[in-house]
Amino acid sequence: MDIINQIFNINFNTALLGGLKIMYLAAIFFYIIFASLIIKQIYLMTGTLISSVSKRIELIGWINLIFAIGIFFFALVTL
């Protein structure tokens, strides 16, 4: 009986954590889409109002996207 309980618990935990992992990856994936939209928005904005900080803001947008992609692969590996 103990063995059955242990197997059930292990499977239950694995399934729960597996589901959680998918949810986490989906959340980060949505963030990547959002970060891409942010870049699109930044280009639209910097094209409308051209200033000395435009390039820096574009760079921040790209760093944000690369960071999000990095987090996605990090989550894929560690979870």
Place this chain on the structure above:
Amino acid sequence: MSKEIYSKPSSNKSITDSNPVYPLSRSMLADIEKEIYKMGNSFFAGFHGYPRKIKFESQDSREQIILLLRRHFITNITWILITVLLSLIPLTFSFFGVLNLLPPNFQFMTYVIWYLFVLAYFFENILTWLYNVYIITDERVVDVDFVSLVYKHISETKIDKIEDVTYEQGGLFQSFFDYGTVAIQTAAEEREFEFEYVSQPSRIAKVLNQLIIQEEQEKIEGRVN
């Protein structure tokens, strides 16, 4: 609540009569400059007089930006406080051990994902504040609005189409930080422009009024293209 109205001069004649000598517009330009220098440049007040390194999309080569305005920085206080609160929530998670049921790697990723979305919220708001601007040039008034992620709305009117300029300041915050809303009535298709929560609205209205008079003067002198 204080409210002032500057109206377009009723006739051109009065301007020429009172200033029969040629360089009226030059002295007016000096007045405008003086007014703007009095206001000073302030990033936090969202106020830039004669910005040198800023251009906008539809700007003509000879057109000069006189004022670049944003909402006063203090109007961002709500989303800044929300960002701070959202940033502090994970601390309460760890204090009360809410995530202790999860393995450490899942706990860590929960925090990472949480802060990613807080960052997204911060980004969206700061960009909206930075790029929703009001521009006053020597020729026109431009209102640049970014409504959602990839939608922009730009409305503009020529200075000579402006009929009335009014401004409103109400409430403790607006009086204390000296910001308010400048409303511009025009004779153009776009009937009304509103510069919402801009710094020093009385001075902005004064500058606009001076520009209207200058534009009238240019018309009289036949210097309008």
